[in-house]
Amino acid sequence: MVIALVVLVVLLLVVIATQYRAYRARSSSLELIHRKLKDIIEGGTSEKLLVFTDDRALIPVLVEINHLLEHNQQRAANFLKMEQSMRKMISNISHDLKTPLTVVLGYIETINLDPDMDAAKQKVLLSKVHAKANEVLQLIRQFFDLARLESGDEPMPLSRIHMNDICEKNILAFYDTLTVKGFEVAIEIPDKPMYAWGNEEALDRTLNNLIANAIQHGGEAMVVGLTLRGDDEFVYVDVWDRGKGIHELHQDRVFERMYTLEDSRNKSYQGSGLGLTITKRLIEAQGGTIRIHSKPYEKTVFTVRLKRIAFAA
Template identity: 60%
Template sequence: MILVLSGIIVILLGIIYIQYQSRTNRSKQLHSLRSEIERISLHATNEKLLLFTDDRELQALLIEINRLLESLHQTCSNYAKMEMSMRKMVSNISHDLKTPLTVVLGYIEILDLDPNMPADERQRILDKVLAKTKETLALIHDFFDLAKLESGDKDLPMTRIQMNERCSTTILEYYDLLTEQGFHVHIEIPEHPIYGFGNDEALHRVLNNLISNAIQYGGHGKTLGLTLREDESSVYVDVWDRGKGIDALHIDHVFERMYTLEDSRNKSYQGSGLGLTITKRLVESMGGSIHLRSKPYELTVFTVQLKKVQY
């Protein structure tokens, strides 16, 4: 009997010792994890936690912590990029507002200093003041439109759009300008009706931006095209030209805010860099996407993709 009791006591003591060792090991591992998290947090590194353990619960905890760390790293990276972009945008906006306002001020001073200026000269200067003022106002409108789009404050009611009519009407608005500048225009719009899901006013602005962009920066090729096409789930509008195009190194940047590289097309108002950014935000607000491919002096294509609606 004594032997049996002794054996039970030994077994119990062994279990207690094993449990104690397990708790001690887990405590050490948790302490190690905490120290690593503190170090990573303090130095803001992009590291992940490493811990060699057979404890499945600790392994699961480690996986979740690493997921949180990865999400935190991505958030910090996005914030840093956004802050840099905002600083650049504020700097460029300030420059782009200062330039025309300085010109306007100069013209006003000329008018003020010469009250006896001939009427025709005075009118010529006033016309320039008016043009510069409109340019500045348009830039301010673009700036606030982009701010509304990025904050989600701009309401875009979604409905079915007759894509054939929208594309035809928009390109016809440029008929006189294209004819005057000697462009060869290629329009491919199917005869059967195609419907997309979006906001008609927003799509009109998107197409206006892309066509104006092609005229301004694709003029070397004197060719402009608009193609409407579809597949089972989407509708596509291609606006293309054969101008100087965009180098492959810069394609990924043309939709960025304030991207003002000399050969970039993202310069709506003397380098404001808002035109294509607004275009992209409008398309995304309609649940669509916009893509660019370019081979300089051969073919540059902006493609807008929207959801298709069956008629």
């Protein structure tokens, strides 16, 4: 009986000692985790939590903490990038507003300094003031358009869009201008109707911008094209030209706000750097995508993809 009690006491002591060691090991690991987390947070580094442990209960916790750290670090990086983009945008917009306003003030000062200016000359200067004032107004409108699109405050209503009609309408709106300038116009729109989910006003603005962009930057080759095509899931609109194009290194950045590389296409609104950004936001608001493929002086294609409606309802 005594022997049995001694054995039981020994076993209990072993269990207690084992649990105490496990407790001390876990406490040590938790202290290490706390210290390292504090260093990472206070230092604002992109480090991960590296703690070696055999504690199976702690391993999944460590994995999730690292996921959380990675998520927060990515959000911080995105915020920093957005902040830098906003600063650049404000700086560029300030510059773009300052230039026409300076011209406006110059014209007005010229008129004020010459009270005897003849009516014809005064009319010419006033027309220039009017044109520059419209540039400022247009820039302000585009800035607020982008802000509204990015805020998502106003959901874009979607409906069934007859893509053949909307493509024909927008390319024909430029047809006279193109033919007068001597452009070759390549239009490929199938006879079979294609329908997609979209917003007619937003698509008009998108195609108008892309076609005008192709004319502006593809002028050297004197050819502009529009192709409508589709598969079982999507409808695609390609707007293309054979101009100077965009180098491969910069193609991923042309849709960024205020990306105004000298050779980029993101200048379609008086050099504001908002044109292709607004276009991209308009397409994304319709559940679509836009991408670019460019080989300078060979072919530059902007492709809009929208969800297809397989048949007319």
